[in-house]
Amino acid sequence: MELSVAGYFQLIFWAVFVNNFILAQFLGICPFLGVSKKIESSMGMGIAVVFVITVSSVITWLLYHLLLAPLGLSFLKTIVFILVIAALVQFVEMVIKKLSPGLFQALGIYLPLITTNCAVLGAALLAIQKDFNFLQSLLYGFAASVGFALVLVVFAGIRQRMDTTTETPAFLRGMPVTLVAAGILSLAFLGFAGMVKM
């Protein structure tokens, strides 16, 4: 895909808002519902996801275009990508543990959850499907995961208020009201539809 300089900015806007992973593409719903009770924990998860998706987009792009596609083994991409992601998450965990115990304490518990976050594998597969070049893949991975983190944190803010300041009817408490609130947030993001096309 060929893009002008403005096109690269459009790509970022598109990935963060228009085609938001959580609210428009439905990728990474499990961590979205699971780790959005508190703003602090959602920030920790968000930063960990941005880091892993950005790095994994780079590695999977290189693997696919330099190894799998030339060898005619593109059908193995799902297996190879998921193994790379699992190994990457392990590696990141070890490095952070060694370099910064403080950061490890903050992010540590979220890292194992990221392997099965479909946003990570989804970002890698979509970048291949859309035929992005190296720079586009990198930007797409970064922007889409920032969009993920943004919605995660915004939604945690909503949930914190919902849990503390309002009286939710008993039959809606827990998951149902969370989903209804997510629906309203998604309605708001629908306003971005069509603003930028890719």
Next chain:
Amino acid sequence: MKAEIRWIVVLTSICAVSAGLLGLVNSLTTAPIAAARAQTTLDAVQTVLPAFDRLAGPESVRTALGEADAPPMYAAFQEGKLVGVALEVSDAGGFGGEVSYMVGLLPDGKVHALRVLGHKETPGLGSKLADEKFSSQFKGLVVPAEGLKVTKDGGTIQAITGATISSRTATRSVNQAMETLRKYLQRLPAAGAQAQPTQGGSRG
């Protein structure tokens, strides 16, 4: 140490067996996948053209024209005469991105039919591009020199309610297809020699 060797042996064997099995399934499905994709395109060609008995695909048309980079065209022949041309056109100006069409045109410059091949438009609004109600408006129209337009732009095509942007992709695509046809129409009958016997088009 013994345990580690066992880990490596087990994981390597599982990976090897998987890769082998997948290679096998891949080699078995490559041909059916290509056939299924070709069939989908052929189905689209058949629905947008009048009855024909021979069809020349994009490669044969390019060879006949002597232009390796001519846009993809399917030339349909009935009893040796050119009866219609189907063109694959896409327009990037849709609401959600690119919309691609198969446009069927007649040698006399009229539109026969069009069909949406793929789109990312809003479900329930722009997605109505694929409805018969919208696309049947184009049947039999002569494309004027300035091109077809939706009524909002001073043309004759009734846009889908709430989806003018999506509707414009159809008028633009038909205009683009017609422009391509005008450029090549004189030379297209030459592709007749290479057309393969194919039944179809009666549905249009």
Next chain:
Amino acid sequence: MAELTAVQDLNKGLVRENPLFVLVLGTCPALALTTTVVNALGMGLAVTFVLAMSNVAISLLRKVIPSEVRIPAYIVVIASFVTMVDMLMEAYFLSLYQALGVFIPLIVVNCIILGRAEAFAAKNGLWRSLLDGLGMGLGYMLALGSMALIREVLGNGTLLSGTPLEMVVFGEGFKANPVLVMVLPPGAFLTFGLLMVGANRLRRS
């Protein structure tokens, strides 16, 4: 007694331990692919196939795989079956394959599959693991189907659109102006939330 457990293995996934409404697993495809009943059932079938096959394979390999490396081993097994489904669907059900898109390869990271491998197939025999996989898969398919039923009927005014059996439910007038939001992303969250209310009710009573 043996027969009773067999029925239970198959049954529990349908209602009591329904993967979607009770365990809240596999939510991404449940939101993304329930715009039509056909897509939902297609996805449900693909998941059921992968779940049953991977449960069988992992149950057979459970004594061979050392527990320290079991997760990567399971992932490879699951990813292989997913890739097979991916290729077979592209070859024989192309339009469904295109409609389900990236969510087919993403079955790999669907927590239901790894979860059943770890919680059931790794500890039980072949026969029971197969039944467990089938039961969980069908329960998931049922859940997707019920969401899609609501969304397609209200949001598109049709039922089984995309098949020769397509029918218009509330008449052409409704079909021309349906409750559009139901097939858009917000409708997915709302439908899921409201069905969750029902599921919680059922479970409590």
